[in-house]
Amino acid sequence: MQITGAEVIPVNADVTPLGEPDGIAPYESNHDSVEDVDRVLVRLDTDEGVSGWGEMLAALASPEATKAVFESVVIPPLIGRSVWEINALIEEFYFPYVKIEPFIGAVEMAMFDALGKHLDVPVSKxxxxxxxxxxxxxxxxxxxxxxxxxxxxxxxxxxxxxxxxxxxxxxxxxxxxxxxxxxxxxxxxxxxxxxxxxxxxxxxxxxxxxxxxxxxxxxxxxxxxxxxxxxxxxxxxxxxxxxxxxxxxxxxxxxxxxxxxxxxxxxxxxxxxxxxxxxxxxxxxxxxxxxxxxxxxxxxxxxxxxxxxxxxxxxxxxxxxxxxxxxxxxxxxxxxxxxxxxxxxxxxxVPDGPGLGVTVDEEKLERCRLD
CATH class of the missing domain: 3.20.20.120 (Enolase-like C-terminal domain)
Structure with missing residues (x-):
């Protein structure tokens, strides 16, 4: 099962305000105050119609920069590769002056998701x-x-x-x-x-x-x-x-x-x-x-x-x-x-469905996507 394409989707989601049930925003730390969060989702598509999803925080607090790194550096070498080539992916992405690991982590997540769906087993298995x-x-x-x-x-x-x-x-x-x-x-x-x-x-x-x-x-x-x-x-x-x-x-x-x-x-x-x-x-x-x-x-x-x-x-x-x-x-x-x-x-x-065991709601995704 080969990777044929990918989409990088930056989103912004609100955190429930204090005073409401389960509310924790603004979530204050020593360095910031969080009321909403920029995340980036990655969908890898395959030649068998199976897709896998990954996710990471927007790098450098910039969804645009995060998306650009994925599209110009990380995703092109994946096209045509098999979703099970996870170890090869980790070893081949080597950039001594740039910390690329978070991007690899998100893509690896999507590969595990697609592989689990293909084999009809949860990632934990x-x-x-x-x-x-x-x-x-x-x-x-x-x-x-x-x-x-x-x-x-x-x-x-x-x-x-x-x-x-x-x-x-x-x-x-x-x-x-x-x-x-x-x-x-x-x-x-x-x-x-x-x-x-x-x-x-x-x-x-x-x-x-x-x-x-x-x-x-x-x-x-x-x-x-x-x-x-x-x-x-x-x-x-x-x-x-x-x-x-x-x-x-x-x-x-x-x-x-x-x-x-x-x-x-x-x-x-x-x-x-x-x-x-x-x-x-x-x-x-x-x-x-x-x-x-x-x-x-x-x-x-x-x-x-x-x-x-x-x-x-x-x-x-x-x-x-x-x-x-x-x-x-x-x-x-x-x-x-x-x-x-x-x-x-x-x-x-622990989800017991295949892959990560969750299904992305693309309508919800469209409502909070940034691009």
Whole structure:
């Protein structure tokens, strides 16, 4: 089954506003405020009439630039290739001065989707099989006022979640206060993740860890507390804190993760199939972390259904990922797939249909496409 064509479709989707059920917008972080999101979907067509879908965030916050890279660089070499040539695709796209991995990740996703449909099996079976029918996910919120944070903590518990992730920064004292308030609101029934997106200094990260350690809050980990160019500081940070240290953006660079693992500098790696360059490459990172005794979780970047499906398949078929995956899927105000996912008791079921197991609703897609 050969690839005969492709279409790149940039879309913009709204996030449900705060105050509405499941509302999380504006989703505030240390570096931005999200009320709507630009995503790019890729459809690969084949000579047997089967199509596969992939998805990624608009690179450099530009749907136009993302589309241009796909159409001029990534897609032309795929035409005429078989959809199962996934490993060859990964090896052949080599651009030493440009990080091309996210684009490869989206195309690889579409190839897995088409191959699964062709063979009439879910992607998880192509990966060796899901070890669980559902994937645990963490409830995620942005930086919110104290009382709004407490309300979301209560909602997370009521909806069956056991882990809550919150963005953090730039005021670490307010971050600590919010976490303590959420822990009280949840009656101690949640584990917490704090993600300042590289926004703290070493001193601030140490103070946060010390304050939370004294508070008795169950902190699963601090995620990427300092910059990715601070690799040498993580060993010092980990030795001075009892709270587990995680990295996310560092996992986007394979050699960074290898260095951190070699130095025994982290407790958790938060991986993502798109910046890793696809499911195959993400599982290589997972294997590296697992052999080093580093726990694993999967990142979420406002995935619009197609990538959510790919994440669920990949996580379910990768036992090394032992911690709940992040998600804000419940926060979308609109969807582009026929049967949107539901999060029940803190889990998303692994689709059992062929390929990714989701169907893109092309009418919905047209309503939110940007071009």
């Amino acid at each position: 192509l990966l060796g099989g899901a070890y669980d029918p559902a994937v645990d996910v963490a409830y995620a919120v942005g930086i919110l006022p104290r009382e709004d944070s407490r309300r979301h903590a209560r909602k997370a518990v009521a909806d069956g979640f056991s882990v809550l992730k919150t963005k953090a920064g730039p005021d670490w004292r307010q971050d600590v206060d919010r976490i303590v308030a959420m822990d009280e609101a949840a009656d101690g029934n949640l584990e917490f993740r704090l993600d300042p997106n590289q926004g703290w200094s070493i001193d601030e990260a140490i103070r946060v860890g010390a304050e939370l350690g004294r508070s008795g809050v169950d902190v699963q980990y601090l995620e990427q507390p300092v910059r990715i160019d601070s690799v040498g500081n993580y060993s010092s940070l980990r030795s001075r804190l009892q709270i587990p240290i995680a990295v996310n953006e560092d996992t986007y660079f394979k050699h960074n993760l290898m260095t951190l693992v070699r130095e025994d500098a982290i407790d958790v790696a938060v991986v993502d199939i798109i910046p890793a360059g696809g499911i195959v490459e993400m599982r290589k990172l997972a294997g590296l972390a697992e052999h080093a005794g580093v726990s694993l979780a999967h990142h979420c970047g406002f995935d619009l259904g197609v990538k959510t499906a790919a994440m669920v398949h990949a996580v379910a078929a990768t036992p090394a990922i032992s911690l709940a995956a992040d998600t804000v899927y419940y926060g979308w105000a609109e969807h582009v797939i026929d049967d949107p996912f539901t999060v029940e008791e803190g889990q998303i079921e």
